[in-house]
Amino acid sequence: MLDPNALTHLKSTGEPMLTEPMLKQINSQIANQLNTGVLVIDDEFNIVMWNRFLQVHTDKATANIIGQSIFTIFPELPERWLTRKLTSVLQLNSPSFCSWQQRHHLFELPHTRPITTDSEFMAQNCTFLPIETDCAQKHICILIEDVTDVCHYQGQLQKTLEELAQMSRIDGLTQIYNRRHWQESLAQEYAKSRRHNKKLSLIMLDLDHFKLLNDNYGHQCGDMVLTEISALVSSLLRVEDTFGRYGGEEFAIILPETHLAGAMELGQRICTSIATASLNYNGVAIKVTVSLGVAELSDDDSRYEELITQADLALYQAKGQGRNKVCSAAFVTSFPLA
Template sequence: MDAFALKQSITNELINAIDVGVVVLDSDFCVEVWNQFMENHASIKPADIVGQSLFSHFPEIDEGWLRQKSVPIFNLRSPVFIIWEQRQYLFKFGANRPVTCGAHHMYQNVTMFPIIGDNGEVSRFCIMVYDVTDQALSKLGMSRLNDELKVASRIDGLTGLFNRRYWQERFEQAYKLAKRREKPSTALMLDIDHFKKVNDTYGHQAGDSVIQSLAHLIKRCVRETDLAGRYGGEEFAVILTDSAVDNAVTVAERLRRLAEHSQVEHEGQIIKFNISVGLAEFSPLCDSPMEWLERADQALYQAKQTGRNKYCVWQEQ
């Protein structure tokens, strides 16, 4: 074996031994080199693809995109990098991971670089394919976990509505928006009448079931653009955006009637409950978000003092 043949043999062995995909394409995107990694994952032998167009074997590759992507290789002799965050894969290979990994395909980082001939021209280029599935899944898993933690930090675990802390943050934003806009918004404060009696008679788990039932009714009555949250215990707060108090009382009365006709079953017992509601339309005279909410709370107190199972609207004294 002469020196050139020996060198070529060693090169081929190295190309096939590395755990990276190696593909060499000519300027027409016909395959010249197809290493063992590519054979294993594509189930295509070199003899079946060398000399043929890459696109005829991989129709999922956008030909126009890849040709445009390779322009700097030929014109500028510059390498091109494609990371999985931009495009999850170039070649659609199986994940080659345990069933429990959750990936349906191999995530890939790809490097494409020019091969300069003896004449100084670039007539072919090399594609190197790196399997980064583990890294991608780890990053995606962390991202999903962060999203779940973010949701958990905002949502009340019992009712599925916003918790008080996050509701308060959003409420302050709603207050600032109401001050800038001319459209009205109305705050509602509501709670369950004689809730202590429910807990004392049926137990705290039954009380939780009643709270959940009311939260479900609130979800039915408000829009996605409204802001509803559990303010504390059996008390709830709602901001009806772009709703004057004349329209908001319709929502309040509907909530009151739904609650009045609801039945909560707990351990074979039927529990009925009523609610009281206080409403206050936003006024530019409110110097703070809490002053606006305090008006709704004062209206709620009036509803409690004048018989319960009703709504009251805050009136300027």
């Protein structure tokens, strides 16, 4: 463990700085105080020695394990795989490694954070080192490092990153996709439908007289309606459809591989379901209706934004024709803003 050259160094008094017995004592004390498991095996994989770390963590008496096969003492080890790995260390005379990221642990050892982490066994980084001694037989030193902490925090980090990614896609109030994610999805679906020459339709829907609802019943009622309508529409969609909150009370649905007639049918179903839904706010029954505009991607459209424009125009037409109805972009006759 320490450089034996120190043995040749003399003090000013002529005494050696370090003697063989001192070196032995130092080495063994360090080995036994290491927070790393040290296990030495011979070329037949029988245990030659170990340090206190392993003795304590396995709760086995040293006398009972010396000379025993590593696979007898640690039956949890994957024998075939580890034999091949250990063979590479002996044959190539080079170290080998096993990280917790690939295998959480090799040895089933308890760890020091059983209360504050959820892992049953100590997460480990293991290193297999070839050892040469004066004896002709080769040995392997296995270092077992406790990385339960690293593993735990990495898991937490991963979970947090996933939550953040999810949050950045979701509208806080309605729990459906937000505008940004919805629009990214549309860009993707547009590219897909162009590449595979598939149909793509879009529904834009807007709550009728939403401002009036807010004015009469308060914004909390408005929020309740937005949430309920979102849930209701979600329940009517297929898994491949992408439903998002486009603006305040405006929503949008991407319908991949759907032609105009199919989108119109769905639009009508949504319109009817909402009109007949019984919403209730503080014991008062609330009646809500929506207007919908439907458009299908045409060969002329060169950008996905044009599909939004088409659906928007149809939506304006539905509003203009008295609300609570579905209009299709195919039948938009006049520019409603003109």
